[in-house]
Amino acid sequence: MVIVYLKNLLFPHSKSTSRQPPSPSLPPLLPTHHTKTYGTSDSPCQNPSCPLSQNPSYECASTLANENDHDHDHDHEEAHLEKRSTTAVIDPRVLSDLTIGLSDGLTVPFALTAGLSAFNDTKVVLYGGIAELIAGSISMGLGGWLAGRGEAEFYKNTLSTTKSLISTHPASIPPLLRSIFTPYNLPPSSLSLIIQSLSESPHLASFIMQFHHKLPPPSDRTPLSSALTIAAGYFFGGFIPLLPYFFVSRDRVLLGLAWSVGVMAASLFVFGVGKTVIVEDGDGEGRRMQKRKWGRAVRGGIEMVVVGGVAAAAAMGIVQALG
Numbered sequence: 664m665v666i667v668y669l670k671n672l673l674f675p676h677s678k679s680t681s682r683q684p685p686s687p688s689l690p691p692l693l694p695t696h697h698t699k700t701y702g703t704s705d706s707p708c709q710n711p712s713c714p715l716s717q718n719p720s721y722e723c724a725s726t727l728a729n730e731n732d733h734d735h736d737h738d739h740e741e742a743h744l745e746k747r748s749t750t751a752v753i754d755p756r757v758l759s760d761l762t763i764g765l766s767d768g769l770t771v772p773f774a775l776t777a778g779l780s781a782f783n784d785t786k787v788v789l790y791g792g793i794a795e796l797i798a799g800s801i802s803m804g805l806g807g808w809l810a811g812r813g814e815a816e817f818y819k820n821t822l823s824t825t826k827s828l829i830s831t832h833p834a835s836i837p838p839l840l841r842s843i844f845t846p847y848n849l850p851p852s853s854l855s856l857i858i859q860s861l862s863e864s865p866h867l868a869s870f871i872m873q874f875h876h877k878l879p880p881p882s883d884r885t886p887l888s889s890a891l892t893i894a895a896g897y898f899f900g901g902f903i904p905l906l907p908y909f910f911v912s913r914d915r916v917l918l919g920l921a922w923s924v925g926v927m928a929a930s931l932f933v934f935g936v937g938k939t940v941i942v943e944d945g946d947g948e949g950r951r952m953q954k955r956k957w958g959r960a961v962r963g964g965i966e967m968v969v970v971g972g973v974a975a976a977a978a979m980g981i982v983q984a985l986g
Contacts, residue, residue, distance in 0.1 A: 756882040760889050762938060764803060764896020769934060770971050772796055772901030773927045776908070778978035780920040785908045788916060792905045796898055804894030811886030818872075818881050825868050825876070836862055836871075843874050903930050924975070928968050935967030936960045 775795050779788045829836060840858045849857070861867055872878050882889075907922035939960040 754882075754884070756884050756889065757892060758941060760807060760892035761896045763807070764893040764898075765900040765934060767803065768799070768897035768900025769903070769927065769931055769967075770974050771799060773904040773923070773971060774974040774978035776904050776923060777920060777975040778981065780916050781979060781983050783914070783916050785911060785913050785916045785919055788908050788919070789905060792901070792908075796901045796905075799901065800894040800898040803897045804890040807893035808886045808890035811884075811889045815881045815886065818878055821876055821878060822868060822872055825871050829867060829871075833862075836867070839871065839875060900930075900934075903927060927971060927975075931967040931971045932964035935964035939963035 772792055772795055776788050776792045779791045782788075837858050840861055841854065844854055844857065861870060864870070869880075872880075904923045904927050907926060908916070908919040911919040911922075939962075940956075
């Protein structure tokens with residue numbers, strides 16, 4: 664994508680500003696839904712569904728009376744995290760498709776119309792811009808459709824191969840599972856119990872797909888819907904710089920260009936701010952965290968304006984140099 668490449672090239676340190684530092688502890692690989700029968704005594708866990716805790720001993724026993732408050736707080740925290748994870752306003756895949764379409768649509772057609780304005784004829788700008796919008800939308804949509812279909816087919820083929828391996832070569836599964844848990848440095852007794860439980864689980868194939876092949880389940884969105892979203896975002900974003908040329912006379916192309924530059928600067932800034940705000944984690948509390956969040960949002964908007972301006976200036980300069 665043109666806009667992403669240029670932005671990363673001009674602002675190499677902007678990608679990591681909105682991300683939190685990774686946690687030093689490894690995430691648990693097993694579900695954490697369990698009954699209140701696990702404590703901190705020395706007796707080993709006999710329940711195969713017992714999750715991994717942060718205690719290096721990885722032991723569990725019956726509930727102690729003085730742990731009720733701790734269990735209540737833990738359940739409250741889990742409920743809070745689960746609630747936050749299910750309250751996404753926009754599907755991340757939809758946001759990704761819109762970002763791809765809008766980012767290129769707000770940059771490429773704008774740069775083209777700015778370059779065509781060197782011919783000093785609004786009809787040339789309008790005809791060339793509309794032709795580019797149609798061709799670009801079709802190209803972007805087709806690329807999104809092919810990418811979505813290829814991703815779904817790759818996941819399907821890998822899942823079929825994994826299920827075939829489980830059914831035809833079950834002896835190869837324990838070493839594979841052991842390699843997944845190697846970075847976690849689990850005790851051999853606990854690791855053997857986990858491998859045995861996973862080997863008998865009906866969700867073994869899904870576990871291998873996620874933690875061995877690093878392939879999350881494909882999105883519920885079809886490749887066609889993804890393609891339409893990208894194409895619509897590209898057309899909408901690219902149509903904005905053409906609007907001023909509809910309201911100026913044929914020989915006032917520079918006036919249309921001036922209005923187009925102003926409209927696109929505002930649009931790029933709003934897009935950069937909005938994208939940063941939506942992508943932000945939103946966990947920060949307090950006035951200082953809010954100031955940092957909006958500071959990053961404003962910087963994201965300025966970066967979008969700079970990238971779009973550089974692209975437009977380059978296109979216009981090349982046309983004038985060739986003409």
